[in-house]
Amino acid sequence: MRNAALVRPVPVLFVVLFAVSAASARGQTADIGSRLLQDPAVRAAVDSARADEARTIEDQIRLCEVPAPPFKEAARATVYADAFRAAGLQNVRIDREGNVLGVRPGRSARPNLVFSAHLDTVFPEDTRVTVTRKGNVLHGPGIGDDCRGLAVLLSIVRALDRAKVQTPGTITFVGTVGEEGLGDLRGVKALFNETLKGQIDRFVSIDGTGLGISHIAVGSLRYRVAFKGPGGHSYGAFGIANPIHALGRAMAAIADLQVPASPKTTFNVGRIGGGTSVNAIAFEAWMEVDMRSIDEKELRALDARFRRAVEQAVVAENARWNQNSPVTVEMTLVGDRPAGSTPAGSAIVEAAVSVTRALGLAARLDEGSTDSNVPMSLKIPAVTIDGGGRGTGSHSLEETFDTTNSWQGTQRALLLAVALAQ
Ligand SMILES: [Zn+2]
Numbered sequence: 001m002r003n004a005a006l007v008r009p010v011p012v013l014f015v016v017l018f019a020v021s022a023a024s025a026r027g028q029t030a031d032i033g034s035r036l037l038q039d040p041a042v043r044a045a046v047d048s049a050r051a052d053e054a055r056t057i058e059d060q061i062r063l064c065e066v067p068a069p070p071f072k073e074a075a076r077a078t079v080y081a082d083a084f085r086a087a088g089l090q091n092v093r094i095d096r097e098g099n100v101l102g103v104r105p106g107r108s109a110r111p112n113l114v115f116s117a118h119l120d121t122v123f124p125e126d127t128r129v130t131v132t133r134k135g136n137v138l139h140g141p142g143i144g145d146d147c148r149g150l151a152v153l154l155s156i157v158r159a160l161d162r163a164k165v166q167t168p169g170t171i172t173f174v175g176t177v178g179e180e181g182l183g184d185l186r187g188v189k190a191l192f193n194e195t196l197k198g199q200i201d202r203f204v205s206i207d208g209t210g211l212g213i214s215h216i217a218v219g220s221l222r223y224r225v226a227f228k229g230p231g232g233h234s235y236g237a238f239g240i241a242n243p244i245h246a247l248g249r250a251m252a253a254i255a256d257l258q259v260p261a262s263p264k265t266t267f268n269v270g271r272i273g274g275g276t277s278v279n280a281i282a283f284e285a286w287m288e289v290d291m292r293s294i295d296e297k298e299l300r301a302l303d304a305r306f307r308r309a310v311e312q313a314v315v316a317e318n319a320r321w322n323q324n325s326p327v328t329v330e331m332t333l334v335g336d337r338p339a340g341s342t343p344a345g346s347a348i349v350e351a352a353v354s355v356t357r358a359l360g361l362a363a364r365l366d367e368g369s370t371d372s373n374v375p376m377s378l379k380i381p382a383v384t385i386d387g388g389g390r391g392t393g394s395h396s397l398e399e400t401f402d403t404t405n406s407w408q409g410t411q412r413a414l415l416l417a418v419a420l421a422q
Pocket of ligand 1: 118145146179207208
């Protein structure tokens with residue numbers, strides 16, 4: 001998902017200005033949007049994307065009513081693969097990880113642009129996924145994040161075909177699995193490390209609503225940390241090391257960690273648990289910890305200090321009691337999303353800004369944690385763009401998507417696809 005709260009208005013303005021001035025200095029991709037719109041075929045495709053928006057919204061609803069819980073995206077993947085085939089994509093397949101791929105060949109195989117959206121949701125298996133509609137507003141879990149992206153990909157394929165747009169490079173359309181939460185980007189990781197290893201030149205993910213362009217990938221590391229000991233009666237066994245006390249020591253040390261404001265680096269103990277009774281020394285206590293940074297080096301440095309804090313807490317708790325029934329700790333990495341960025345002055349970001357402005361829309365750069373984290377960490381040009389419309393309540397059962405002018409997002413995505421398949 002994209003996190004709207006991550007948007008930083010003031011630096012963003014600066015970055016946009018920087019992007020535009022750097023582009024005009026080089027004159028490379030700064031005007032690609034307006035130049036492409038002068039091509040009658042591209043213009044026809046852009047117009048057709050708008051005319052087709054009702055069908056795009058129908059697809060959005062239809063796909064969203066097929067459940068896609070974490071690690072169980074297969075049903076939606078099958079429906080999506082069928083939609084790829086119906087749209088005329090070639091070599092449609094589902095890879096080992098569960099990603100759906102379909103190819104729209106260009107005049108040559110390279111550059112190969114991957115245009116993607118994610119299949120999975122954050123919602124468990126038994127969630128009611130019916131979509132309801134009131135006026136312009138759709139209600140349903142996942143309706144914006146990321147059924148919108150999935151539907152826009154299909155619309156791009158149809159519009160390019162109707163207008164007979166032939167691109168020099170090839171576009172591979174992909175529905176990825178495992179973008180959310182504990183999915184830990186498993187789909188896009190498999191795409192880059194296995195399925196299309198060495199064959200992706202540019203990458204765009206459509207994820208989120210609105211019209212933002214995300215070029216900074218917030219990396220994260222997430223742990224489940226479990227402290228264990230023999231446990232016992234709070235009075236009778238008093239004097240043995242206590243897993244909850246060890247947890248408390250670790251948390252106090254983590255709370256005191258210093259991190260830089262820039263590059264922004266954060267930590268959070270998000271959940272804790274353990275113990276069985278007020279009058280029992282616990283045999284287990286656990287916490288879940290999330291650490292983030294837009295800088296991979298800072299993230300790794302914080303990780304090392306966090307681990308040291310946990311280990312020292314265990315040593316201190318055991319030293320306090322000096323008994324032969326010590327507390328032990330197990331740190332399980334449950335999330336590893338690499339940090340990265342695509343420079344604001346790079347061709348792909350310039351192209352995204354250019355096509356947005358060519359359509360008379362305001363370009364806004366921001367940051368996020370999405371499938372683009374993986375290519376950005378590999379230094380492969382990548383951006384994540386919003387799919388248009390307006391969304392609320394992402395990751396909640398009350399998620400909504402306002403379709404007012406949502407065609408703008410479809411047009412922008414389409415024009416970007418053409419601009420990057422050159
Ligand atoms: Zn998402």
